[in-house]
Amino acid sequence: MNGHDTNGHSDYKISHFRQWLVDNGGYIHPQVYFKPVSSGFNVVAHRDIPADAKVVSCPFSLAITPDVARKALAAIFRVNMIAPALEGWTERQLMCSYIVMHHILDGHSAPRELAHRPYIDILPATDKLRTSLHFTPHELELFRGTNVYGATIDRQREWEQEWEMCRTRIAVSNSYLAHRFTWELYLTASTHLSSRAFPSTLLSENPTLLSTPGSYPILLPGVDSLNHARAQPVSWVVNTPQPASSSTADAEASISLVLHTATPAGAELCNNYGPKPNAELILGYGFTLPHNPDDTIVLKIGGLAPDTKWEVGRGARGAEPVWAAVKSAVHAQNRYDVGEDERATYSTEDELWATEVLVEMAEDLLGRLPPDSNVTHDEKAAVRPEVAQMLDHYIEGQRDILHSLMEFAKAKEQTVIERARAEGIEIVDDLVT
The missing domain is CATH 3.90.1410.10 (set domain protein methyltransferase, domain 1)
Structure with missing residues (x-):
């Protein structure tokens, strides 16, 4: 400011x-x-x-x-x-x-x-x-x-x-x-x-x-x-x-x-300072924009790729590299579990499991966000109005991004199921038969 x-x-x-x-x-x-x-x-x-x-x-x-x-x-x-x-x-x-x-x-x-x-x-x-x-x-x-x-x-x-x-x-x-x-x-x-x-x-x-x-x-x-x-x-x-x-x-x-x-x-x-997400505006400037189209969330995939971070924006912008990383990690884990040699292509099971991992990751992050219901009236009264506004703007963006990431994962799942069925593979409750 x-x-x-x-x-x-x-x-x-x-x-x-x-x-x-x-x-x-x-x-x-x-x-x-x-x-x-x-x-x-x-x-x-x-x-x-x-x-x-x-x-x-x-x-x-x-x-x-x-x-x-x-x-x-x-x-x-x-x-x-x-x-x-x-x-x-x-x-x-x-x-x-x-x-x-x-x-x-x-x-x-x-x-x-x-x-x-x-x-x-x-x-x-x-x-x-x-x-x-x-x-x-x-x-x-x-x-x-x-x-x-x-x-x-x-x-x-x-x-x-x-x-x-x-x-x-x-x-x-x-x-x-x-x-x-x-x-x-x-x-x-x-x-x-x-x-x-x-x-x-x-x-x-x-x-x-x-x-x-x-x-x-x-x-x-x-x-x-x-x-x-x-x-x-x-x-x-x-x-x-x-x-x-x-x-x-x-x-x-x-x-x-x-x-x-x-x-x-x-x-x-x-x-015009250029496209900046609310996280950057809060950290470096001290204000936010409502419904900021440039909002992002930084993702780390735990044990799958601990040293790598990805930024995903609204509408799941930038989610493809995350999907590729999750799919690759799941593929490697599946090969290890069954003792297979190197396999270049992903199986239907790999991709279905990857969509589950992506959804669970988004749900976990949603659960960590501070819900409005947990903020009491007295707590809100102790927060300066401009800070409360920044919190509202920022959390709205984070939730929207994570919901869009879940929709992205579900769309990937549907694509995998349709392709598998076209190849004569039956999917019953996400199980390959």
Whole structure:
């Protein structure tokens, strides 16, 4: 979610940020304003904004990158960039620590290397964040039995290990900074990164949101202020410097966000983060979409293929590889049970058993999901409304996917039975005769 601190300084902070962005070569459409809401702010049209309008742009020089962060931290800690204090830090550790230092080294004590204070100042405060790492223990417990629950535990453990490493390394150079380098600040910065970062591929000549093995996370002040709307038609446009002979020779490369639909006065302007399931939105952003078409569930097939995971979506999208894996595992087990040599083809019995395994797996996962009937009125009252809404949206999607997986398995079973009967094989109560 995007937002900022809605205290009495918010108007000043937003005004300061806009001026800072423009002074450094950025742009915000003159009819755009930042409207305070409970979660922070929304980017809203003051007057009608036509289709295909550039609403915001950020020069490459204002992007927060791992390299920018590393140079700043090296200066703050007074170490060489490849000194042990920074050696082995991940891109996230570098960028999150850079953000945290803006909070620790406030006011006149902040060195010039911390160049993004107007931007950091408008990022949402900790109490505005609603990712699953910001749930209360009771709220998180309501997600037990889901992918989100396990992913949240894993992410918190990973980020806490990163934070401990950073704090230990910082202490070698500056014990004062290490003492103030708290878990809460690191978690907040990590959440800003998870909810606002773009891949560095966005800064290429042909910008794309698709990450590559060589890409890295970047933050683009201003460009990341718009909230998400699924399937919103937008374009990313790279503006390159003019030739040296031009009067605008000093202009630098920038990235602009263009919205292809008109926005009436008073309406929110939205970006498109790409197709994301509610599990990812909860874990990294702190919101969900109702009946999200991009919802998925992550499946593991126990002892059949313990090291492999599959993602299945609504309408059993992506279920074919799961079916193939179950069928292969059942085939191997049947051969082992009867002592057969390698057999290349699947028998009717293999396939019928595989459909049963798939249905039982879906039923088991359905049974693990938190049922509404188990949530008492008092428990619901202890959950913040926005978290309760996320739970409802997420569980609806998980149930729909698992029901569609069961239908998928039953359709496979019917196909197997019809094919067997066409070959003269009689099926009686799923038994081959």
